Amino acid sequence: xxxxxILGAGNVATHxxxxxxxxxxxxxxxxYNRSLDAIRTFKNDVSITDDLAQLNEADVYILAVSDxxxxxxxxxxxFENRLVVHTSGAASLYDIDKKHKRGVFYPLQTFSKxxxxxxxNVPICIxxxxxxxxxxxxxxxxxxxxxxxxxxTDQRKVLHLAAVFVNNFTNQLYRVAHEITExxxxxxxLLKPLILETAKKVQNVSxxxxxxxxxxRNDKKTxxxxxxxxxxxxxxxxxxxxxxxxxxxxxxxxL
Amino acid sequence: xxxxxILGAGNVATHxxxxxxxxxxxxxxxxYNRSLDAIRTFKNDVSITDDLAQLNEADVYILAVSDxxxxxxxxxxxFENRLVVHTSGAASLYDIDKKHKRGVFYPLQTFSKxxxxxxxNVPICIxxxxxxxxxxxxxxxxxxxxxxxxxxTDQRKVLHLAAVFVNNFTNQLYRVAHEITExxxxxxxLLKPLILETAKKVQNVSxxxxxxxxxxRNDKKTxxxxxxxxxxxxxxxxxxxxxxxxxxxxxxxxL
Ligand SMILES: NC(=O)c1ccc[n+]([C@@H]2O[C@H](COP(=O)([O-])OP(=O)(O)OC[C@H]3O[C@@H](n4cnc5c(N)ncnc54)[C@H](OP(=O)(O)O)[C@@H]3O)[C@@H](O)[C@H]2O)c1
Ligand SMILES: NC(=O)c1ccc[n+]([C@@H]2O[C@H](COP(=O)([O-])OP(=O)(O)OC[C@H]3O[C@@H](n4cnc5c(N)ncnc54)[C@H](OP(=O)(O)O)[C@@H]3O)[C@@H](O)[C@H]2O)c1
Numbered sequence: 001x002x003x004x005x006i007l008g009a010g011n012v013a014t015h016x017x018x019x020x021x022x023x024x025x026x027x028x029x030x031x032y033n034r035s036l037d038a039i040r041t042f043k044n045d046v047s048i049t050d051d052l053a054q055l056n057e058a059d060v061y062i063l064a065v066s067d068x069x070x071x072x073x074x075x076x077x078x079f080e081n082r083l084v085v086h087t088s089g090a091a092s093l094y095d096i097d098k099k100h101k102r103g104v105f106y107p108l109q110t111f112s113k114x115x116x117x118x119x120x121n122v123p124i125c126i127x128x129x130x131x132x133x134x135x136x137x138x139x140x141x142x143x144x145x146x147x148x149x150x151x152x153t154d155q156r157k158v159l160h161l162a163a164v165f166v167n168n169f170t171n172q173l174y175r176v177a178h179e180i181t182e183x184x185x186x187x188x189x190l191l192k193p194l195i196l197e198t199a200k201k202v203q204n205v206s207x208x209x210x211x212x213x214x215x216x217r218n219d220k221k222t223x224x225x226x227x228x229x230x231x232x233x234x235x236x237x238x239x240x241x242x243x244x245x246x247x248x249x250x251x252x253x254x255l
Numbered sequence: 256x257x258x259x260x261i262l263g264a265g266n267v268a269t270h271x272x273x274x275x276x277x278x279x280x281x282x283x284x285x286x287y288n289r290s291l292d293a294i295r296t297f298k299n300d301v302s303i304t305d306d307l308a309q310l311n312e313a314d315v316y317i318l319a320v321s322d323x324x325x326x327x328x329x330x331x332x333x334f335e336n337r338l339v340v341h342t343s344g345a346a347s348l349y350d351i352d353k354k355h356k357r358g359v360f361y362p363l364q365t366f367s368k369x370x371x372x373x374x375x376n377v378p379i380c381i382x383x384x385x386x387x388x389x390x391x392x393x394x395x396x397x398x399x400x401x402x403x404x405x406x407x408t409d410q411r412k413v414l415h416l417a418a419v420f421v422n423n424f425t426n427q428l429y430r431v432a433h434e435i436t437e438x439x440x441x442x443x444x445l446l447k448p449l450i451l452e453t454a455k456k457v458q459n460v461s462x463x464x465x466x467x468x469x470x471x472r473n474d475k476k477t478x479x480x481x482x483x484x485x486x487x488x489x490x491x492x493x494x495x496x497x498x499x500x501x502x503x504x505x506x507x508x509x510l
Binding site: 067068090108109110112115121122123125147149151154155156157158159161162163164165166167168169170171172173174175176177178180181183184185186187188190191192193194195196197198199200201202203206207208210211212213214215216221222225226229230234237238239241242245246248249 | 322323345363364365367370376377378380402404406409410411412413414416417418419420421422423424425426427428429430431432433435436438439440441442443445446447448449450451452453454455456457458461462463465466467468469470471476477480481484485489492493494496497499500501503504
């Protein structure tokens with residue numbers, strides 16, 4: 001049994017808490033947040049505190065707090081030589097005070113309190129300085145049913161950057177499509193099965209192989225028609241830049 | 256029973272043929288292609304031909320051919336006053352010769368011969384000049400189990416444009432993420448659950464509400480870190496443009 005103290009009460013902390021509650025291999029023995037309000041509803045299920053001096057001894061302390069708070073909070077912890085990890089894709093392992101055994105437990109997924117998450121769909125990227133610590137973290141991830149991967153800091157940082165492309169930027173393309181369709185009274189909803197199919201396709205085929213469409217074919221007539229149809233300068237810029245990007249990838253001339 | 260002649264033997268024609276074969280309400284009575292090679296394997300199941308003069312009488316003629324071929328092929332058909340439709344998102348209804356009853360049967364999905372398609376996930380956008388023709392096309396789509404939508408030419412064209420954003424451009428973002436992760440020896444595969452989750456999220460929530468991340472939060476520190484991490488000028492351009500786009504949508508200042 002791995003004993004865990006969770007620090008923070010945001011999206012990641014809350015999903016981790018709920019997921020750990022469902023499994024036998026890990027026990028959350030305490031939940032800390034700087035204000036109790038966010039965790040008061042759980043007070044009958046777990047020991048809660050807003051006082052760092054009251055923290056219990058545990059195998060792992062998970063700092064699921066804002067990136068900017070990791071360094072300071074880890075310094076304030078009133079003990080040393082215990083395993084302390086953060087959950088950030090962008091923060092350094094060395095943001096954690098060196099008095100601790102340090103690690104990273106980065107769940108590569110998008111969390112929000114409203115949406116349920118199945119940890120089978122949350123790859124966990126693990127980093128640790130000591131191999132015994134690495135194995136504790138791996139055991140914890142496996143217990144959640146998550147795929148795990150040992151990644152170094154550089155790899156984790158590019159994964160976090162790449163996640164912005166496939167999550168935030170992709171979502172913004174959906175938004176632009178929403179704007180474009182609405183402007184003609186067409187229904188964005190009609191695009192939803194295509195959105196899903198596009199994401200499903202690259203589960204088995206590389207994005208390179210999955211590409212189709214007028215940019216890849218260098219179908220100049222359609223490209224011209226599309227540009228004429230776009231009324232928003234900003235949409236035009238995105239159209240041109242991503243068309244050029246596809247053509248560079250697939251060895252076509254520039255637009 | 257609706258009798259159909261399919262013209263063309265590409266991705267769309269082949270998927271339509273196979274889907275119609277599975278249902279009782281529609282019968283494909285003949286399959287035309289300019290060269291027989293592509294359809295010869297089906298010769299025991301359906302009458303095949305490469306000779307327009309040999310075309311049977313049918314309720315609907317589906318021109319599932321390249322956009323550029325629609326006009327000419329419709330002119331060459333040796334009959335008039337029958338229902339002739341194309342399957343293109345970009346071509347005009349009026350590309351079909353005016354001697355015919357004209358319509359559009361545009362399946363808003365990505366087709367490739369390799370991938371199976373469930374027509375329940377293929378919204379079909381229907382356009383017709385006469386309401387009786389519209390109802391035949393709607394019946395045909397319903398028989399496939401597809402959602403249907405009456406759309407006019409302008410709406411269909413913006414849907415086709417928007418499809419480029421959510422399909423081709425999104426796929427290119429996946430490609431860029433592939434390049435970024437590979438450059439550090441990180442695994443693109445770790446992003447696949449996030450890709451799927453991002454697409455799933457907007458099935459129920461608008462892309463506006465679904466947005467998260469450093470651009471939306473205007474988290475300048477992370478934005479700067481990311482830009483420092485990107486080694487490819489082209490990726491930088493995409494990062495900057497889509498970050499600006501998100502910030503415009505969400506009322507933030509420019510980068
Ligand atoms: N959300 C995601 O999709 C996601 C995915 C992977 C990794 N992560 C990483 O996981 C970590 C947490 O993210 P999140 O989305 O869960 O954040 P969040 O929902 O914004 O919650 C942040 C938590 O940090 C606490 N906090 C902020 N500043 C603090 C300080 N100075 N001292 C103590 N506590 C402080 C907040 O306390 P209050 O409740 O008192 O405000 C809150 O409980 C971050 O490192 C993030 O990069 C997030
Ligand atoms: N693929 C998609 O995801 C998709 C989705 C929605 C709508 N559409 C639309 O559906 C239509 C067909 O697309 P597709 O992807 O199936 O195309 P495709 O796979 O490239 O096949 C094109 C077909 O058109 C035939 N063709 C080309 N030029 C011709 C000509 N001059 N005369 C007679 N036949 C000609 C080709 O004959 P050969 O076999 O002899 O070359 C081939 O059978 C297009 O209007 C397209 O915009 C496609």
